[in-house]
Amino acid sequence: MNNGLYNVTTTCPVCSKDIQVTKVKSKACKVVGSDSDFCTYYETVNPVFYDIWVCGYCGYAAQRDKFPDISYKNSKIIRVQVTPRWNPRDLSGERDIDTALETFKLALYELNLLENAKSSDFARICLRIAWLYRMNDRIKDNKDKENEFLNFALQHYIHAYENERFPIGKFDEITCTYLIGELYRRTGNPEESLKWFSRIISSPEGRNNARILELTREQIQLIREQQLNNEQLSSIG
Ligand SMILES: [Zn+2]
Incomplete structure (x- = not known):
C-alpha cells in the first residue's frame, strides 16, 4: 500500500463486524492545483478517493x-435492501479513480x-462524482457525465441553501452562494450564475472574504468575456 495511507479498524454500525478502513496521512496530500469549483489536485495521494468508507461484509457505504x-x-434499510444483494468484498487499501467512483456511486445509491x-x-457526493469524472480520462463520455453530476450537485446545494442551517458541510453561506453561482456557470446558465455572484459582491460578508471575492470576480469576468465572444460571433454570422 502507498506509504501515505494507513488502515484502521472500526466497527460497522450496520452489521457490527470489525472492518478495516483506509485513511490518508495529511502530510501525504500535496496540493498541486485546484479548479474554480474547489476540485483539488494532488501530487500523489488524493484524499477524496478515500472519502467513502465501505463495509465489505454488509455493503454499507457512507462518507x-x-x-x-x-x-x-x-x-x-441497509440490512434489508442492500446486504442480500451485496457480494462481500474488501474496498479498503489503495484506490484508483474507478474504484473511488464506484464507492461514491454506492454511497449515493444507499443515500437514496x-x-x-x-x-x-x-450535494457533496454528487460534486465529488463530477470531479472524479473530470479527472478520469479513461471514460469516453466523461464530460457529459461530469455535467450531469454537477447539475445534481447544483440542485441539491440550492435545496440545502434554502432549507439547512449553515455551515453546510464545511461551507459558510458566502462559500455556498459562490459554489451555486459557479455550478450554474459550469452547467451553462450564466444568467442565474450572475444573480448568485452579485449577492456576494453586494454583501458585507462577501466583501470581507478575500478569497471568495477574488474567485467571484474572476468568474464574472469569464462570463462577460464569453458573452462578448458570443455577440461577436453572432454579428459575424
Ligand atoms: Zn457492515
Missing part, C-alpha cells in the same frame, strides 16, 4: 465523517434509500 451516525431505522437523508450530503 467517512457520517459513517458511524446511522439511525436504527436506516441500518435496517435512507430516510431523512440531507440535501447537503447528496
Whole structure:
C-alpha cells in the first residue's frame, strides 16, 4: 500500500463486524492545483478517493465523517435492501479513480434509500462524482457525465441553501452562494450564475472574504468575456 495511507479498524454500525478502513496521512496530500469549483489536485495521494468508507461484509457505504451516525431505522434499510444483494468484498487499501467512483456511486445509491437523508450530503457526493469524472480520462463520455453530476450537485446545494442551517458541510453561506453561482456557470446558465455572484459582491460578508471575492470576480469576468465572444460571433454570422 502507498506509504501515505494507513488502515484502521472500526466497527460497522450496520452489521457490527470489525472492518478495516483506509485513511490518508495529511502530510501525504500535496496540493498541486485546484479548479474554480474547489476540485483539488494532488501530487500523489488524493484524499477524496478515500472519502467513502465501505463495509465489505454488509455493503454499507457512507462518507467517512457520517459513517458511524446511522439511525436504527436506516441500518435496517441497509440490512434489508442492500446486504442480500451485496457480494462481500474488501474496498479498503489503495484506490484508483474507478474504484473511488464506484464507492461514491454506492454511497449515493444507499443515500437514496435512507430516510431523512440531507440535501447537503447528496450535494457533496454528487460534486465529488463530477470531479472524479473530470479527472478520469479513461471514460469516453466523461464530460457529459461530469455535467450531469454537477447539475445534481447544483440542485441539491440550492435545496440545502434554502432549507439547512449553515455551515453546510464545511461551507459558510458566502462559500455556498459562490459554489451555486459557479455550478450554474459550469452547467451553462450564466444568467442565474450572475444573480448568485452579485449577492456576494453586494454583501458585507462577501466583501470581507478575500478569497471568495477574488474567485467571484474572476468568474464574472469569464462570463462577460464569453458573452462578448458570443455577440461577436453572432454579428459575424
Ligand atoms: Zn457492515
